[in-house]
Amino acid sequence: MKLTLREKDKRFRGMAAILTAAFLAAVCACQEGGPQKEQQILQDEGEMRGEGAQTETENVSSETEAKTQNVSSGTEAETDSEAEEAVPPRANGRLVCIDAGHQIKGDSTPEPVAPGASETKARVSGGTTGRTTGVPEYQLTLEVALKLRDELTARGYEVVMTRETNEVNISNSERAGIARDAGADIFVRLHANGSEDSSVNGAMTICQTAANPYTGGFYEQSKSLAQNILDSFCEATGAGKQYVWETDTMSGINWSAVPVVILEMGYMTNPTEDANLCSADYQDKMVLGIANGIDAYFMQR
């Protein structure tokens, strides 16, 4: 929905965007030696950057083409559809690493809970299972992660996945390493919750504490990311809002080199929420909510 509105909005921005494109192209051409600077310039463009400059020229030609076709076909709906299909997503300079929690089989081999820590935890646990649906958490998280990848890509983000199949063995620290090595701006980890009390429901997000000796340096960013995703997720899905849990017990957070969040999407032990989590419609809402939260986070940077 949002993308469609964006695409439509873009079509009405006309000459201003084209002039911006010319200006940014000139500026970027001067920054070829320094990709970091170039990215900063694009980021500083804020809202204008969201509409992007790089493919505006393509849009002009496709729009012209669509208008020409409109004369013969005479249907506005077709024109919209063709124009949208002709415009590729625009890079916004942000890289998101998505981690679909767990995997087909847990691995209890210990690994340090943080860089250099003597305390250990299992490399990766098995996760929970839908009490009603029987769907394993690792399958649910991957389904949502793949949809989120597509949504973020459509919004112009670059996306790196820690996994795209269930048949992997990647520890929590290794997942954080994938985000770090990719140079991700943020590390978003998807999980589902469980409780002995089947009435418990709702979403929560998790980040480090400000005192975390390993990741405290970017606590503020992680907290902001966690709050934005929780707020937008609950708004889009109607799920109950629990809270942002600040804890230093999560290996994948302690090992992270970039702002990081775990989203507990809901309780697979609650029959209603379990069914929701596994339904395609609800998953679409979850993905919209997460993507909106990520957008909101970057808008505040």
Ligand SMILES: [Zn+2]
């Ligand atoms: Zn989990």
